[in-house]
Amino acid sequence: MTGATAAPTVTLPHGGQLQGAWDQAVRVFRGVRYAQAPRGALRFAAPVPVPPWSGVRDAATFAPMAPQLARAAGAEAPPLGGADCLAANVWAPPAEPGAGLPVMVWVHGGGFFRGAASEPLYDGAAFARQGVVFVSLQYRLGIDGFLHFEGEEHAAPANRGLLDLLAGLQWVRDHIAAWGGDPARVTVFGQSAGAGALACLLGLPAARGLVQRAILQSPSVACQTLHEAAAARRAVAALAGVEPHLAALSDAPQPAVLHAVHRLASDPALRLRHGLGGRNFFPLRPVVDGRVLAAPPLQALAQQWAAHPPDLQVLVGCNADEMRLYHVPGGAIDRVTEAQVHSFAHEVGFPGSAVEALRGMLPPAQRSPGEVLCALQSDYYYRVPAQRIAALAHRWARSAHGYEFAWPSPQWRGRLGAAHGVELPFVFGNLHTATGQELTGAAPPAALSQALHQGWVAFARGGDPGWAPYGAAPPAVQHFGDTALYAPHPQPARFALWDGLL
Numbered sequence: 001m002t003g004a005t006a007a008p009t010v011t012l013p014h015g016g017q018l019q020g021a022w023d024q025a026v027r028v029f030r031g032v033r034y035a036q037a038p039r040g041a042l043r044f045a046a047p048v049p050v051p052p053w054s055g056v057r058d059a060a061t062f063a064p065m066a067p068q069l070a071r072a073a074g075a076e077a078p079p080l081g082g083a084d085c086l087a088a089n090v091w092a093p094p095a096e097p098g099a100g101l102p103v104m105v106w107v108h109g110g111g112f113f114r115g116a117a118s119e120p121l122y123d124g125a126a127f128a129r130q131g132v133v134f135v136s137l138q139y140r141l142g143i144d145g146f147l148h149f150e151g152e153e154h155a156a157p158a159n160r161g162l163l164d165l166l167a168g169l170q171w172v173r174d175h176i177a178a179w180g181g182d183p184a185r186v187t188v189f190g191q192s193a194g195a196g197a198l199a200c201l202l203g204l205p206a207a208r209g210l211v212q213r214a215i216l217q218s219p220s221v222a223c224q225t226l227h228e229a230a231a232a233r234r235a236v237a238a239l240a241g242v243e244p245h246l247a248a249l250s251d252a253p254q255p256a257v258l259h260a261v262h263r264l265a266s267d268p269a270l271r272l273r274h275g276l277g278g279r280n281f282f283p284l285r286p287v288v289d290g291r292v293l294a295a296p297p298l299q300a301l302a303q304q305w306a307a308h309p310p311d312l313q314v315l316v317g318c319n320a321d322e323m324r325l326y327h328v329p330g331g332a333i334d335r336v337t338e339a340q341v342h343s344f345a346h347e348v349g350f351p352g353s354a355v356e357a358l359r360g361m362l363p364p365a366q367r368s369p370g371e372v373l374c375a376l377q378s379d380y381y382y383r384v385p386a387q388r389i390a391a392l393a394h395r396w397a398r399s400a401h402g403y404e405f406a407w408p409s410p411q412w413r414g415r416l417g418a419a420h421g422v423e424l425p426f427v428f429g430n431l432h433t434a435t436g437q438e439l440t441g442a443a444p445p446a447a448l449s450q451a452l453h454q455g456w457v458a459f460a461r462g463g464d465p466g467w468a469p470y471g472a473a474p475p476a477v478q479h480f481g482d483t484a485l486y487a488p489h490p491q492p493a494r495f496a497l498w499d500g501l502l
Contacts, residue, residue: 063087065116095180109192203300317403
């Protein structure tokens with residue numbers, strides 16, 4: 001829409017209005033707060049809903065991202081974002097309130113300490129053009145969202161970032177009909193930490209009934225124990241130069257805290273020196289605290305779904321070469337030693353004999369220590385959790401579908417492969433974005449994007465992405481490579497190496 005066309009408005013159930021903007025024939029509402037800004041006394045509190053208002057509020061610009069540093073931040077890099085980050089963004093086709101359109105709610109990844117719903121890669125216009133009401137949610141990150149303050153839960157409940165997302169989904173339930181969305185046709189989807197957060201939420205009784213379908217892309221479900229969470233708190237505090245308590249960390253200069261988290265995330269040796277252990281790839285994660293999270297996600301899903309089989313449809317999958325995103329750029333894959341491989345294997349309980357069995361399953365050209373570590377970590381962090389969730393959904397949920405994304409990116413002289421996140425520009429139909437081209441190169445196959453995007457939309461509409469369910473014997477997944485292919489589950493013997501460990 002151009003020219004003198006009036007800006008779109010919606011009226012929320014409490015009577016207040018929002019004024020957005022047009023993106024051609026799509027209505028866009030940015031920075032819609034679903035909770036009050038978590039600053040001051042609210043910084044480490046559970047999210048507090050935004051009070052009703054009268055009149056019209058502007059919704060043309062994004063909210064700040066959660067406080068963080070740029071991915072490649074140097075020692076003097078300034079903070080990005082701001083406290084007033086708890087917001088939703090809505091892309092919607094022209095529709096009357098209550099039109100009953102399917103809803104898709106996106107949760108971004110970023111290791112629980114960075115990322116933003118305003119990233120151009122996550123623009124939802126392509127979904128809205130397919131008749132979907134698309135919502136993206138921001139949530140607290142870093143120490144604000146995930147640092148655990150044991151013994152101080154009255155002032156700082158655990159897993160505040162998860163509580164934010166729960167509040168965001170409740171906001172969707174209560175408000176999305178104003179854009180024409182159907183609160184009984186909600187599909188949540190996320191990638192990496194976003195998918196891991198959703199896996200946590202799907203095992204919570206409080207989330208039951210908020211969503212009808214879920215798409216989990218490379219779910220990162222590793223959580224911290226209370227012991228690991230305490231080590232993370234001490235490490236962040238030590239690097240920021242303060243005591244490891246709520247009051248001290250609340251008063252610490254924000255740049256010092258952000259740089260402390262960033263340094264821990266960027267330096268495995270530093271994490272080890274501060275007692276975080278080799279399995280903690282990032283320093284902050286959801287915590288199995290016994291209140292918000294009673295058990296690790298896979299265990300919680302098994303327990304909750306067995307006791308209360310969910311009226312839920314699940315689509316879950318992974319990429320073939322996940323950890324190449326972290327080991328190929330910069331050349332780290334060529335500096336890995338056998339000692340590092342076996343050290344990580346020991347941390348996660350993977351026997352040395354299984355390491356050699358895994359090495360033998362890789363192509364001969366991919367048996368160096370760096371390649372083996374990539375494969376081992378890809379399985380541990382993403383690929384095996386996806387397979388486990390698919391199996392649980394097949395057993396207890398209404399339906400389960402699986403996929404594997406295996407298109408080899410030509411980036412970094414062809415070594416990036418089907419790395420973590422490479423599927424994102426294809427799913428969103430945003431191949432032209434800067435991040436998209438960084439992942440895929442200048443000429444990615446548009447047909448592959450259409451196949452993934454349409455599969456996701458079809459699943460949101462009716463629960464069938466266009467291929468057979470996971471429960472076929474043997475379990476089968478949709479393989480997305482140079483061509484789309486429905487095939488038996490890739491390398492079942494490789495996944496079997498993890499039996500009893502994840």
